[in-house]
Amino acid sequence: MGDRDAAWLARTRDLGPLDSWEIRGRIALRTADEGWQASLLWLRAKDRHDIDLVGPLGSGHVRLRQDASGAELRDSAQQILRDTSAENLLQRATGWQLPVNGLGYWIRGLPAPGVASVRELDEWGRLRTLRQLGWQVEFLGYERLDSLELPNKLFIKRADAGNRQSLDIAAGNDPTLEFRVVIDRWVPRH
Numbered sequence: 001m002g003d004r005d006a007a008w009l010a011r012t013r014d015l016g017p018l019d020s021w022e023i024r025g026r027i028a029l030r031t032a033d034e035g036w037q038a039s040l041l042w043l044r045a046k047d048r049h050d051i052d053l054v055g056p057l058g059s060g061h062v063r064l065r066q067d068a069s070g071a072e073l074r075d076s077a078q079q080i081l082r083d084t085s086a087e088n089l090l091q092r093a094t095g096w097q098l099p100v101n102g103l104g105y106w107i108r109g110l111p112a113p114g115v116a117s118v119r120e121l122d123e124w125g126r127l128r129t130l131r132q133l134g135w136q137v138e139f140l141g142y143e144r145l146d147s148l149e150l151p152n153k154l155f156i157k158r159a160d161a162g163n164r165q166s167l168d169i170a171a172g173n174d175p176t177l178e179f180r181v182v183i184d185r186w187v188p189r190h
Contacts, residue, residue, distance in 0.1 A: 007125025014148060015108045020045045020189035023107065025152075027053065029179040031096075038062075040181070042107075045189070049086070049104070064089070066100075096177055099156070102133045107181070109139060109151045124149075131159050145186055152183040 021044050028037040038053040038060070048067040054060065063074045064086055071086040073093055083089035086100040102112045109127050111117040117132035126149060130137040141153035157178035 004121055004123060004125045008121055009125075011125055011149070012110060015110055015150075018108055018148070018188055019047075022185070022187040022189065023183055024185040025181060025183040027179060027181050029096075029177070032176040044104070098177075098179075099133050099135050102135065103156075103181075106130065106132075106137050106154060106156070107151060107183075109142070109149070127151075134159055143183075143186065145188060148188060150183075150186050150188075152186065154181045155179075156181070 021042070023040065023042040025040045026037065027040045028035065030036075036055075038055050041050075041052040041054075043050040049065065051064040053062045053064070059076075061076045063072075065072045065074075066086040070082060070084050071089040073081045073089050081089060081093055083092060087098065090096060090098050090100065099106075102115075105112040111119060111127075111130055111132050115132055117130055119127055119131075120129040122128045126142055127137075127139045129139070136157055136159040138155040139151050139153075140155055141151065142149045143152045155178070158176070
């Protein structure tokens with residue numbers, strides 16, 4: 001086993017148990033027809049996720065909450081939608097299929113477990129690219145927090161968008177959907 005593979009195994013061992021955090025940053029989402037950006041606050045405590053998205057200049061506050069009982073979306077008009085998962089809820093509310101479950105792993109620099117993936121590591125044994133769940137994730141930057149190195153910039157787009165375009169459009173999904181996540185502050189919680 002090479003140094004890169006040994007570093008990867010150590011990373012997965014160290015980051016796998018990380019299931020509570022506070023992330024502050026920004027997210028930008030783009031489709032063929034529109035773009036959208038917001039500030040991001042993601043509080044996770046084990047199986048509970050609270051994700052707040054606030055549009056430019058404080059406009060359009062949305063809160064997405066998911067726990068063992070399901071998911072809830074509250075918009076700026078205080079309307080509430082509920083569903084069994086955040087992915088189902090966002091599909092219903094926006095028409096977009098977003099990889100919320102995968103994102104909980106990718107944000108740590110890990111592939112989601114139990115799901116096929118293709119990964120490319122950098123020379124330090126960190127993910128450089130990951131193809132999983134129909135998405136391609138590019139890890140554009142990392143930051144060191146104590147003994148952990150965590151991603152601070154991700155670019156996520158549909159994998160094979162050109163090959164899937166006609167099928168996705170027929171299903172109501174935009175094949176050009178892509179988004180960037182920039183993390184300004186990562187606070188792992190124990």
